Structure formats: structure tokens, C-alpha cells
Amino acid sequence: MGDKVLSGIRKRSWALLFIIMILGFGSVISRLFYLQLVQGKELSDLAVDQQMSDITVSAKRGSILDRNGNTLASSANVWKVVLAPIYFENDKDRQTVSDGLATILGMNSADIMELAKKSDSYYQTVKRQIESDERGKVLEFIEKISKENPKLGSVIVLEEDYKRYYPYNDFAASVIGFTGSDGQGLSGIEYQYDSYLTGVPGRVVSENDGWGAAMPFEYEQKQEAHDGNSVVLTIDETIQHFLEKHLKQGIIDYQVAEGAVAICMDVNNGEVLGMATENSFDLNNPYELTDENAKAELEKLSGTNKEQRESELLAKQWRNKAISDSYYPGSVFKVITASSALEEGTSKLSNTYFCSGSYVPYEGVQAIACHNHDGHGSQTFAEALCNSCNPAFMMIGKELGYEKFWEYFQSFGFNSQTGIDLPGEGTGLFFQHEGEPEGSMWPTDLAIGSFGQGITVTPIEMVTAVSAVANGGSLIKPYLVKQIVDADGNVVETTEPTVKRQIISNETAREMAEIMEKNATEGTAKNGYVAGYRIAGKTGTSEKIGQSRKPGVEDYIASYCGFAPADDPQIALLVYFDTPTGDAYYGSQVAAPVFAGIMAEICPYLGIEAQYTEDEMKYVSTTADSYLSLNIGEAQQKVRDDGFEPFVTGDGDEVIAQIPDAGSQIPRGGRVVLYTTTDSTKETITVPDLVGYSVAEVNELSAEYNINIIYSGSVDQDSVYSYSQSIESGMLVAPGTVVTVYFGNNDVDDTVM
């Protein structure tokens, strides 16, 4: 009976065992089999993903250098401070870390605390781009807190990063461009050559535990980062500086509303030596508006309007007018019309053109006036250009004809991009007539087109076309990057000049150069003349049709394009002011003096030898030597030998100071003040008002006030007067100080329609 009882329990026990083994262990084993052998690979990959820390090692972005190796943009090591709040265990630790970091990074402790409280997070960026001194302090802090509590060590992470520096801030800003927060190029060369500059980021793959520390396995793979290549520009920092300096001054002097452009180009190979767009912006701070008016405008707005307007204003600020803007070239285009007509032989140098003050190009059309309402009378071809006579050019255009005009417009490259290596290049536009094929013109189109109205060009197209005239007729492709250099300094790529096509013959080009040189010395472009240098140039003033800021007065564009030396052209220079709002707005009044100012600095810098006329010789500046430490007698003799006039102050025996300093430019026969005692160096004189005088009068004043004058502009002309001086009148300066006085001609030369 007991057996019977027990056998029941035994049976059920075996049954229970069977259930546990088959149902229980069976399902467990099949589940493990599935997870480990079927889904194993997938799960293991997920686990590895989690365990591997794949750290990207940023590659250092390459530098941007000018043609002489000066750094215009470079990257430097910075660090990013990151919190991993998940490792915090209590609020006390959070507070300690927040306070510590706040002190080091100059931040608000409460802000960091907020990040530290995101306790699920592994990654909260505290501050980006901290420099090495701050990094050092953070490292010390990490060491300190991890001594107190080892786990706190993993809370703060310093990640390596690079920051882009632009040492010259707004220098060549629209050319160089800037980078975004991830280091990618957003505009200019930074954008265009991004793939060269970026480099290849490296990786460090290692196994980390759940707290981000390395696991005790030998498991780390490194792939070195390849730093980006550097880009060597054709830009010459010095020339660029000349361009920007003069443009900035011009914008102030002529109250220019819409900015200014200057492009300096090597006419023989297309290298852009300088390309300035003013007003510029700070590359280190590209999102800050530089224009005070724009800032004020934005202040008044709010909400989405403000955001939208801000992005518009920023886009305008970043816009590289030199390649993106198209404008009516005005009279500068007469160079093209003239070149085409000469090349085609439709007009001869011996032709004469009569200007009565206006001209009716075609019957039934209203007469188009010349800027000289009295008329230029009878003129030769060359005189017509020098007079910038619109009726004469309407005639020349008519001689050339529609087809040829359109053909040369294309040939000079105005309706296509020059292909310069910058993003956002625009193109000029020929006359547009809906429903008619490209290149078709109406009778008046040819008339106004021949003096540069009704068609648009971009500044870079204009300077490239004029370069073709200068270099003997070849249209070349302008470019900004000379070389690509790797991180070790090896040249990776060198840009070869590209000649696109021969547009005009060498002979035509020589003839045009002569006419343009004549124009720059005697004609309407003479304000662009630089003493001692053979400048060829053409002014232009064009109306921005339909745009007006003052009632009744249209907005203008004043430009000047030319090259030097006229007999052996090397550089072309375009200066372009968009909407001067002062009293002066003609190309000859606004752009020409700036052109002259720039050329006067570039030519000596490039070592172009000056050839002075006899008249000019007396105004030519030479370099002062050092007369310091010399006996006063010797010094005086040496000053005389150098062609200057010595002027001794004090009663000492030895020269202890001199003005002008050694190396500065003084006009021949200028005064060198030699100081012999300390007291004597404290003497000052007041700068006189030197504006509005003839060259001779300024000369007299300088003697009277004991200052030195550098004569800038076309000083060998009788009709020129000073219009500006480099040091304001009333300033107290040392005797012998050099003041540059700018001379020019106030005649109204050219305008259109």
C-alpha cells in the first residue's frame, strides 16, 4: 500500500522532471541556440558597435598662402570640452564639475549644471574651440577631481579640433572665403578648393568599457590623419593691400553706397594679383554685419522678417562683386568697340568723326546727346576715344555692324564665364529681346552698345578683355590658385596659364595701347596717370538705369580700366565704384584717382622702371638714406649729395634723429630735417591746407611750412589741382614730414545718354 502511495508520487515526480527538462530546459536551450548561433552575428555586431569607440582624428585643414608664402588662412589646434553626464552619481559632483569648468572657461556655472543634469546623456558639448592654455587648466582640473573620485575622471572629455584663423581679418575676404562650424569651406577659395584643403581624417578604433575607458584588451587600430594640402594663391599680399587701402579711402571720399571692386591681373598669364571687394567683412567673424546701415536696418525688424533680411544682408556682404556683379560698363567698353572696329578694318585710324553735341544714329530715332553738349567737333579715331565721344562711337559701331558687334561681344568673353577658380561667377548679358534669337539687336542697341550701355559685363570679364588688348590680343583665363602644396611643402599641382583664343591681332592691340596711353596722359583718363609710368586707360561712367537714391538723379557706376606699362603691358587694373553718392560720380573723378593711387604703388613694387619726363623729374620721389650718428657736417654733405636739402635743428654735433626716416620716399630736392639734440626733436609744425592748389602753389607752401610733398597724379598737366592730402590740415607733425598730395583734373569727361 505504501508502495502504491509512493508510486503515485514517483510517477508524478518523473512527470514533473520530464516537464521541467523538456519544456523548461528544452525551450531554454533552443532559445540560446537561436540567440548564439542564428542571431549571434547580428548581436555580436551590435555589441562590437557599442564597445568600439571609433574616434575620428580631424585632419588639419591646409593653409591658404599668397604668392610669396604669406599665410592668409590657417588652422590651429583647439579643443572641445564635452561632458558625459551619465557618469555623474550625485548633484554634489555635478556642482563641483560645473563650478570648476565655469571658472576655467569663463562660463555661467548654472548653464553647465543644466547640461550636467541630463543624466542619460553621454555627450553634451560645453564649449567649442578652447585654446591650449584653457585646455591645460581643464586637464589639471580633471586630474584634481579624479584624484578625489576616480569615476569623475570620465565625466569631462577634451576632443581635439581645429579652428580656422584668418590673420588679416577682412583682408581679401571675398576671395579667401570662410569655413563653417565643421570646417567645410563655405565661400571663396575655401569653398572652391575645399577637397584639396580638407585632407583625410584619421581614425582610432579602440575598445572601450561602458564608461568610455579602454578595456584591458590590446585592441587599438590607428589610421593617421592626412592633413590637407595648402593652396598658394596668385594674389600678392602687398598688391591686395594697395587695392584695399585705396578702395576703402575711395568709398569714404566719394560716399560710395554699394561698394567697390578692384582687380589687378597679370595680362600675360592671367594670374590675379589682387582682387578686392569693399566693403569687406571679417573672415574670423563672417556672420557679423559690417555695414552700420545694414545693422541699423536690422535692429528695427523682428521675427522672421528679421531673419530673412539678415540672411539677405549677409549674402550681400559675402558676395564677391568682382566676379558676381554684372553692370553697364559704360565708356570703358569703347575700348572693346574700338578694338573690334580696328581689327575688322571697318574703321581706320585716319577716319574722322564729327560730333555736334548729339547724334541721331538712325532715322526716326531721338538724338542721343554727347556728354559734351557743345560737341567735340571733328576728331580722329584716337581723339574720339580720348574725348570719350559718344556720337563718334555710335558712328564707329555703325561701321562695325550688328553681326560683328555681337561676334566681338562673344569673342571678348562677355557672355560667358571667364572660368576663374571661384564659386558664384556671373556673366554679362547682351541685349535681350524676347522671341528673337540670342545676339539680335535693334537699331538703337547698336548705337548705345557701342559706348557700353544696355549690355552688362562682370568686372572680371572686363579686366580680362582689357588684358587681352594689353597682351597682344589673347583672351586668357584668369586664375587665383597658382599651386597646390602638400603638408610637407611638395608641389602637388601647378596651374598653367590658359590662352582661350586670339581675339585681335598684335598690331591692333599695339595701336589700342597707344591710343589708351594717349588717353591716360592727355585725354579723359588723365586722372589715372601716374608720373613716370606709361599708363594706358579708359574711364567709364554708367547709369544704373531705373535705380535712384536722390530724386531726379540716377545711380551711377564709376569705373576705370587700364594697364601698364603701355609699351610693354604687364598688369591690368580695374577699379569700379558702385553708386558714389557724393558730388563727384564720374569715372574720371572717382575711379581714375584711385586707379592712379594704386598704380603709383604697384608699379614700383613690381619693379617696373619709371621713365620720367623732364618736368616730372623735379617731383619724383627718391628714397631717403640714413644720416643717423653722423657728424653734423658730414650728414649735411651727404644729404646734399643725395639730392635733398638738409635742415638742421638743435645745436648738437651729431645727428640723433631724422625726418623723414631712412627708407621713406621724399621728392627730389625735398627737405631732410636733421635733429642734433633731444629737445629739438620735440619741435612741431602745423600741416597747412594743401587742397585746391596748382602744383607750383603746393610747392611753395611746402617750402614755407617746411614739409615734404609727394606729388600724386598727373602733375605735369597745367590744368590739375590738388584735391586731397594724406595728412589733414591742422595736424601737428615734425618738420620734414612727408605729405602726399593728390592732383587731378576736375573736368567732366564722359557720360552717356
Add this chain to the structure above:
Amino acid sequence: MFEKITDKLKGALDGVLTPNDGGTAVKQGSGNMAKLPRHRKKFRIVSVGNGLDMTFLLLVVVVLVIGLVMMFSASFPTAYFSKDSSYYFIKRQAGFAVVGLIIMIAVSFVDYHHYHKYAVPVLIGAWLLMLIVIPANWGSDDPKRWLNLGPISIQVSEICKFALILFMAHWSSLYYDKMQTFKYGVLPGLVLILVTSFLLYLEPHYSGIVICGLIVAIMMFLAGVRIFYFVLAAIGGGLIVSVMAVTGKLTYAMSRLDGWGQALTYTDVDMWNTTWQTRNSLYAIGSGGLWGLGLGQSRQKYMYLPEPQNDFVYAIVCEELGFIGAFIILMIFAVLVCRGIKICVKASDKFGTLLGVGLMAQIGLQVVLNILVITDWLPNTGISLPFFSYGGSSLIMLLAQMGIVMNISRSAALEKG
């Protein structure tokens, strides 16, 4: 005959020592009641018999050693980071194991028939402990499961599980012939489940309810309760869960049910956090593949899988030893359970069989439930793996229970001899 035996056993409850039950008498084939007093004279505290089952002892030691090794491997990174010593857990666990082994051997000498009279006090005591634990930890949001006794904390549900098995074995062996009736067969079990569940619910300790419920059910099944009642119980259990769900009392358990089965397909940050442990358990298991990463080579134990020394220790076993290792360890468990049950069905009386099989079934049950949890087939509710998971009270209780089974093996062997 049965009546006499039960009478005798009733006597045992009253403090009368009973060396052997009627089984021996039956075996002696005489059916002569007069022999019983003679047996009564052979008063024994210890029961050596013909010696304990060496195979079983060996299996326990093997499982214990493997468990210690794996727990050490799984725990040392966590120990290093949170306790500043890699050996923190293993030192304590090894200490518990030694104490446990000593207790096991000691218990194996204690004649299991003595437990008859302790069945009721132990049960009452376990319930009282649970009642103490709840207010002692009141005010904390955490579950109140631990009785803090200075250096060692006791998880009272471990005692409760044993108390339930003991009482059920005791009761069923007393009223074995009335097990078919509702009053004797079902009612006590029901009361046990309800009272225990209520106390565990107060803690709350839902996985405890599940395990305790299953244990009582297993014991009732062994005792021969009609299957009809199990069907009713299943329906009733479903109703209770529904009621709890409706009253919102299931929040804590529900929070653990959140993300159940979705460890790899979490959809948001909350889910990601909820399923973190289970997901990393799956990563660990999957990483093991067929052969594993090698002993000590787990990567998931480095702060990825939280508390790898506790419930999820087997995930690390799977990662380090692979499917092969995990399978072998499961087989050792299976052999242990089989051997234990084999011993116990040979016990000379109902009480021994019921008690022993119940104890072995509990181990099998926990192994299965634990692995189903770590493989995301059951919600993550806190069921430890016998001999592997870190925990002193659990390990000592387990070894003591193994001691009881060994004592049963002695008597079984005696029976054989």
C-alpha cells in the same frame, strides 16, 4: 494503515520524534504495529545511513565551483569600479559558499523527518519576516525584500520558498489520501498562495509571487491534487492579474514589463533605458557564438551589462563560454536536478519524496526562469540563477536545501541497503 501513519505523524507535530515512517514497517513486510515502539527507541538526531549520495554531492560541488568561477569572472569589473576591489564579490561569495557547504554537510546529517514539526513554525516565521521587512524598509521607493542583519542581508522570499515546500510536503504527506478533496488538497495551497502573494505584493516582489505560486502548484501536483483544480487556478490567476492591472497596482511590474521582448527594437530614449540591461544581455549572449570569447574575455561585463554578478551572470557565461559552454552548464544543472529527483523518489516516505522533489524542482524552475529572463522571453523581473548569482542568503539557503536532499539520499540509500 494510513490513519495510523497519519496519527503518528500528528504525533510528530506534537513533538514526538518519529525515526521512520510506516514505509519501513511495510518494507519489513510484517505489518505488525508492535514493532513500531522498537523503532521509536532507536532515537536518532543524525541520520548517516549508508552514506550520502556521492554523485549528488559531487554534482553540487561542481555546479557550485563553476558558479563561483563564472560569478567571479562576471563580477570583477563591476567590483573594481563600484567596490574598488575586483575581488569584492568573489571574496564574499566564496565565504558564503564555505559557510553554505558546512551548513549543507551539517544539514545532511539531520534526519529530515524532524522537519515535520517545524513546517508550520517555519511558514509562520517566514511570513512574519516578510511582515517585518515591509515596514522596516518603508518610505523607500525600492522593493522591500531584504532583511538587513548587519553584515548580511537576507532575502526573505528565499526562506519563504523553502517554507512553502516544507509545509506542502508536510501537509500532503499527512493528508495524502484526502488530496483529492478540495478542503485538504486545494484549500491549504490556495491559502498559502494567497497569503504569500499578498505579502510579496506588499514588498512588492512579483517574480517572487510567480515562483512561490509555481512552487505551491508543483507541490500540489506532486501530492496528487486533481488536474481540474489547476485549470481553475489558471483561470483564477488570469482574473487576479486583470484586476491588478485595472486597479493600477501593477505599475512597478508593468514598468519592468515595458520593453519586454523589444530590447533590440527600442523606439525612444525611455525604452532605450528600460531595455538597457536586457539588450546588453542579448549582446553578450550573441557575442558568445558557438565557442565563446574565452573565460574572462567578456566585453559586455565592462560596464555595459549592469550588475552582471546578479541575475544576468549567465549572459556573461554565454559570452565567455559560447553555446557549447552554456549547453554543458545547463546539462550539469539538468543532471543535478535529475539526480536529486531520482534520489528523492527513492526516499522511504512521502514526506521525503515530496520535500526532496520539491526542492530539486525549485532549482530546475529557477534555472529555466532565469535564462528565459536574460534571453528576453520573460520580463526582466529579478529571478536569480541558483549557485551562480551573487547573494549570500540565497546561496546558503540553496546549499542547506541540498543538505536536506543529501539526508534524504542517506535514508534512501539505507532503504536500498
